[in-house]
Amino acid sequence: MIVNKDTISELAAQNKRLDGRSLTEYRKPINVELNISWTAEGSSKVQIGNTIVMAGVKLSIEKTYNDTPNEGGIMVNAELLPLSNPDYEPGPPSIKAIELARVIDRGIREAKAVDLKKLCITPGEKAWFVIVDIITINDDGNLFDAAGLAALAALKSAFYPTVNKETGAIDYKHKTKEKLPLIKEPLPVTIYKVNNKLLVDPTLEEEGAYDARLTVATDDDGTISALQKGGTEPLTAEEISQIIDLAQAKARFLRSELDKFLK
Amino acid sequence: MSNILIQERSIVIPGETLAEGMDYLPGDNTYREDDKIYSKILGLANISGRVIRITPLGGPYVPKIGDKIIAKVTDITMSGWRAETNTAYMAMLNVKDATSRFIKKEEDLSQIIAISDYIIVMIINVTSQNLIDLTMREPGLHKITGGRVIKINCQKVPRVIGKQASMINMIKEKTGCEITVGQNGLIWIKGTPEGELNAEKAVKLIEEKSHLEGLTDKVQKFLEALA
Amino acid sequence: MAYTKRVDGRKIDELRPMDAKVGVIPNADGSAYFKMGNTIAYAAVYGPRELFPKFLQDPKKGVIRCHYSMMPFSGSGERIRPGGNRRSQEISMVMNNALEPVIDLSAFPNAVVDIFVDLPQTDAGTRCAAISAVAMALAHAGIPMKDMISSVAMGEVDGTVVADLNYDEESYPAIVSDIPIAMTHNTKEITLLQMDGEISKPQLMKALEMAKLATEKVYALQKKALLEKFAKE
Known part of the structure; x- marks a missing residue:
């Protein structure tokens, strides 16, 4: 119900925000917890300010696709739980959930973050398929960045389950010591344009006041693996250049935050 | 026994x-x-x-006649404005209760109060089914412009106001902000960006600590540390 | 009796390690976390708020609406397809019935209190953990309630009545019955009762009697967590 749209926009013009942060400052705390679900092959819980998301990785053995007989697969799904925001309703995924899932999915898929060839068990027959489910626990804005961080942390913490040699059945209760073939580590950063200023990590209130946004997924060396522009206002090429510089810098920051929790 | x-x-x-x-x-x-x-x-x-x-310690706001609340306009009808009140119930602000000025039949009501504007209003009637009638024709009631609106646990409103408004006056004085506390837990704060932020933090401190002893001292210390 | 030593070494009336927290979801009007062994439930309460569609409204009082859901990665086997199924719908309904008797929404005609429970990991007893979490979240939300509700699954494994079955006991190779129970604190009335498996009447009555002490332990933790939320700094 609370929006404060005009005030957010007026403050941005003076390089200020409702909560006193600078425009390019993330909220505190940033927390990453690994293995929050014993039933998942890998899992994480990420908190940025009051935004809390979980991610869980499940593996299954499926028939390979005809056009990629030597590869397994990966897919990202997102659930905006009604538990996490008074405006979310039970039912089929909203367009917001679908966009979130697809943007995170592209960032990981297009960066070739997981070596799909290594997921293949028997060419033309069977391979491992990875599904990452992103779940919102408390949506206080900037789900893209929180979800991207959670997905990466969950993939990094995942271990294959054991497979019964005779039956070929998966024993989900016992994990192996083998990790997923993660070769790149893409992270999305979303930059919001509010009253001609660029800012990061908006709260839910601030998300109600933006003109345009651009999500930029980059991997460890800064290569861009996914882009998604949102909002009804256009962006100039010059703005996009600034946004990408900022996104790359912030991805480095998030990466260093994540590293603190991986040790 | x-x-x-x-x-x-x-x-x-x-x-x-x-x-x-x-x-x-x-x-x-x-x-x-x-x-x-x-x-x-x-x-x-x-x-x-x-x-x-x-x-x-928490819980929903129950509308009462005579309460000053802050509401958000969600729709405009033939006879006035419909508003959200931070309750399960819609409220109506009738044209005649919005202003003492004569409003012509064909006048565009959105020029007076637009959709998504916030208004400071008083409850003049509540039915058994909790339908609410509002007025803006009393001193201190008006449409909100500028500043920020925050939401707190409405059970803490009496503590934010304090005895004879002592608490809220202290926050106003130390932060230089204009503040209106709605009984429904919505609070309007207007001042400098820094003043608004400090006033918001002081209100949140009260919301969090109001069940503990020595609240006034805690808030006073917080506000003095800002200076 | 064949089943004298429990799979995980617990005493027959011993519950799994529990943990509870209140106020874990800032957006919600009330929220809680409840952990029973390896089963974890997050509960959020929103409302009283406007109820749509309108034909569901009750002009005499507010209504509650439970939504139970397991996260896709929370099952002990394969991934669970999101979007709910017959099981989650039934559990949502019995949860509603388990909570309804203590809730007083007479001051909120036509309104709804929405209750959401989601589980990130499970190991049997999910509806019981969910109900125990929701009772705390409702209290935290300031919803008027005549009493608290606490819930534990009782069961019979190979002739022995035990408290709080885990997954390994549910799938023990013998006759097993699983009896989720929820109780009011003061009157020890039963507001949830289901049963899977086979059991004799005397054994069932024994399970109901044992449930009083088991739910009492859950209640003690619920109360502690609610008070901790408002503890002096």
Whole structure:
């Protein structure tokens, strides 16, 4: 119900925000917890300010696709739980959930973050398929960045389950010591344009006041693996250049935050 | 033989037994069953004489005639404005209750109050089904421009205002902000960006700590540390 | 009796390690976390708020609406397809019935209190953990309630009545019955009762009797967590 749209926009013009942060400052705390679900092959819980998301990785053995007989697969799904925001309703995924899932999915898929060839068990027959489910626990804005961080942390913490040699059945209760073939580590950063200023990590209130946004997924060396522009206002090429510089810098920051929790 | 099982200002949970025997009387948010009095809510115990009351620590706003609240306009109808009140119930602000000025039949009401504007209003009627009528024709009631609106637990509103408005006046004075506290838990703050942020932090501090002793001191220390 | 030593070494009336927290979801009007062994439930309460569609409204009082859901990665086997199924719908309904008797929404005609429970990991007893979490979240939300509700699954494994079955006991190779129970604290009335498996009447009555002590332990933790939320700094 609370929006404060005009005030957010007026403050941005003076390089200020409702909560006193600078425009390019993330909220505190940033927390990453690994293995929050014993039933998942890998899992994480990420908190940025009051935004809390979980991610869980499940593996299954499926028939390979005809056009990629030597590869397994990966897919990202997102659930905006009604538990996490008074405006979310039970039912089929909203367009917001679908966009979130697809943007995170592209960032990981297009960066070739997981070596799909290594997921293949028997060419033309069977391979491992990875599904990452992103779940919102408390949506206080900037789900893209929180979800991207959670997905990466969950993939990094995942271990294959054991497979019964005779039956070929998966024993989900016992994990192996083998990790997923993660070769790149893409992270999305979303930059919001509010009253001609660029800012990061908006709260839910601030998300109600933006003109345009651009999500930029980059991997460890800064290569861009996914882009998604949102909002009804256009962006100039010059703005996009600034946004990408900022996104790359912030991805480095998030990466260093994540590293603190991986040790 | 009657027995009181809780202490003044202790926190009780729903269903907790507060007293045994017939000497005590069930007050707000409590109920009697046989010879026992139980709490019906999570809250602070208040014993005055023989009456036991529970002051809720949280929970919904229940609209009351005469309450000043902050509402958000969501629709415009033939006869006035419909507004959200931070409750399960819609409220109506009739054209005649919005302004003392004569409004012509064909006048565009959105020029007076637009959709998604916030208004400071008073409740003039509540039906048995909680439908609410509002007025803006009293001193201090108006459409909000500028500043920020924040939402707090409405059960904490009396603490934010304080005795004879002492608490809110202290925050106004130290932060230089104009502040209006709605009984429905919405608060409007207008001042410099820094002043607004400090006032918001002070209000949130009260919301969080109001069940503890020495609240005024804590808030005073917080505000003085800002200077 | 064949089943004297429990799979995980617990005493027959011993519950798994529990943990509870209140106020874990800042957006919600009330929220809680409840952990029973390896089963974890997050509960959020929103409302009383406007109820749509309108034909569901009750002009005499507010209504509650439970939504139970397991996260896709929370099952002990394969991934669970999101979007709910017959099981989650039934559990949502019995949860509603388990909570309804203690809730007083007479001051909120036509309104709804929405209750959401989601589980990130499970190991049997999910509806019981969910109900115990929701009762705390409702209290935290300031919803008027005559009493608290606490819930534990009782069961019979190969002739022995035990408290709080885990997944390994549910799938023990013998006759097993699983009896989720929810109780009011003061009157020890039963507001949830289901049963899977086979059991004799005397054994069932024994399980119901044992449930009083088991739910009492859950209640003690619920109360502690609610008070901790408002503890002096």
